[in-house]
Amino acid sequence: MTVVGPAAGRAPVPPLAARARSVGGSPVRDILAVTARPEVINFAGGLPAPELFDQEGIAEAFQEVLAHTPAQALQYSTTEGEPTLRAGLAARITGRGLPTAPGDLLVTTGSQQALSLLATVLLEPGDTVLVENPCYLAALQVFGLAGARVVAVPGDADGVDPEALEEAIRRERPKLLYLVPTFQNPTGRTIPAPRRAAIAAVAARRGVWIVEDDPYGELRYDGEHIPWIASLPGAEDRTVLLGSFSKVMAPGLRLGWLRAPAELRRACAVAKQAADLHTPTLNQLAAARYLAVLDTHVERVRTVYGARRDAMLAGLPAALPAGSRWSRPAGGMFLWARLPESYDTLALLPRAVEQNVAYVPGAPFYAGEPDRSTLRLCFVTQTPDEIEEGLRRLARGLSG
Template sequence: MTVAEPAPPRAPVPPLAARARGVGGSPIRDILAVTARPEVINFAGGLPAPEMFDREGIAAAFRDVLAETPEQALQYATTEGEPLLRSGLADRITSFGLPTTADDLLITTGSQQALSLLATALLEPGDTVLVESPCYLAALQVFGLAGARVVAVPGDEDGVDPEALEEAVRRERPKLLYLVPTFQNPTGRTMPTPRREAVAAVAARQGLWIIEDDPYGELRYDGTRPPWIAACPGAEDRVVLLGSFSKVMAPGLRLGWLRAPAELRRACTVAKQAADVHTATLNQLAAARYLHVLDTHVARVRAVYGERRDAMLTGLPDALPEGSTWSRPEGGMFLWVRLPESYDTTALLPRVVEQDVAYVPGAPFYATAPDPRTLRLCFVTQTPEEIAEGLRRLGRGLKV
């Protein structure tokens, strides 16, 4: 009888990079996986309403591009982006008060990629990044993967406080400040014009990059549009403006853009060459064609979303415990709620989900010291009738 030779010893594979081990996944994605049942009214996601997608208009744009320029549409493209899309987008940005040329822009695979490219171009491990409190969760992930040290700047219902910002810059010597100043995710708040000017002035005095992320700015239901921080005096050479077609056209196209000073834009272009060469040519050309009807489509979306925001604001007083407070955004997709002192929205979530409704607890949006009483509600994905029913369920789930 032959005795089998023992298997040779196997050495373990090298470990993951420290930055990959230290950053977790998105709690929002985890919540969406748990609440995917069709009977759940889901206020947790940050998803546009699928019934509002202009399926016919977008399909027509793709058909026309494939019929007229198939060789171009199906071929590799330049890393900077299709000239037709950059030119049309530059005209659109200029019409909103910020003079822009096609050469100022880099097309990205969603604005999330723009954040990653900027982290690659700007941040060394250990560099300090200043953020709002609370802050867009995916930005915290990007900065964490870059090995940055993230510091929250105190603020109020108008956003970061300029005096606190100046003090933080002097104390921390950061590389950049990340902001979503219009209809912020998660709070829905908008920074007023005087504060935008004050923040730009701090950056000019102290030598600071500002990343101004604006995925929601066109979803305004009342009030007037403030200027971008990028358009404020002193901001010309130190603000990177990010935008996206995800909320106004369709997120599945994965189309975003960044507008940056030349040297930083070139560095981001090199980083993008290494990441994916270029954003999908066909999608870019279809979006360029669709720009001609985008304003009409956005007007329809605004009307529907504004009605849904109003429905949520109307139902919140009866749904929430006495002593709760919440934001009243002029646009965007989100409301921010703060429950009374004794509540912990993370601990309460499983009981709320039992009522077939869901929210996102506020804790993951904080760089440090989360407020356990907070939660985020998305109001754009459900009809007013579904919102009313969802809030009734939420009220039952929050009863302690």
């Protein structure tokens, strides 16, 4: 039989790279797609509350930029970032206890890009990365796509255990340690100051990079600011600090930043040139103007989010099965719950969705053996009344 038509004489196209075939999509995004119906009270997202976006203030910043500097705003920019934004960021970081010059910073298209740039310039396939357990899910994706071997370091309610960290570095010889020390995603926990100092000392003694991701640090509802690891003695030359405007201004602007020692920062700038040349100029200039009122906006957001956290904490005892435990974060966006061992939160999720409520099962956040009885709840996107109703639905979903 003679083959005619498009298939005749055609060989298959080459396959995807192994790294693209081996890394799946985000389970959280998959869950959000399933639970996008308006009747679902969604505790699964990590989204800021849209009704709190300062639409007028941000619009005014964009209008001023376009009115006064349109040629600059609509033109290409430097890879490192707009000087006015870097200067404003440097002053903001310095004011929080970490002396920083504009030249210490690289503006990125969200802090997620900063993670990708670091993976590009630091990791070879097969290199080892140490992480918390559980860990921010999108970081696990970045390291997996880079071909890294990800190893979880044991810890407790205060985060990574320094002695376990030292042993893991000795045994695994990693390139870097990735941490979200303040209001961690997914657990909401914060590493106390003495433990941060111990982690910095281990990194200095053993020779390892620390990537300190801080997207939630300004969302504090209780207690005092804890100094960044990057500000501690012994950590200055080996800590990369990442930040973001997504949780305090608007995620749609896609603005983040990276503070790193000079050689590493320059390498990341070269990698960014290859990725996107620069972060959008218009967004950077508008954000630079908006910095003048950002603290006032953040204070308003903190007040609302703190009340929502309290509403969720008040409702959890009646919503979760007897014997459950949960975190009590001093800030951020998330609560982490552990149900009795007999519960599998991934298997229970469809029952919860039937009740028009959603959460994120804890298993995808683990680099090693998962704890299937865990789940993450985001408390910032719903009002206290919606949280109360959502927890009633959750109770039915978990007991049905």
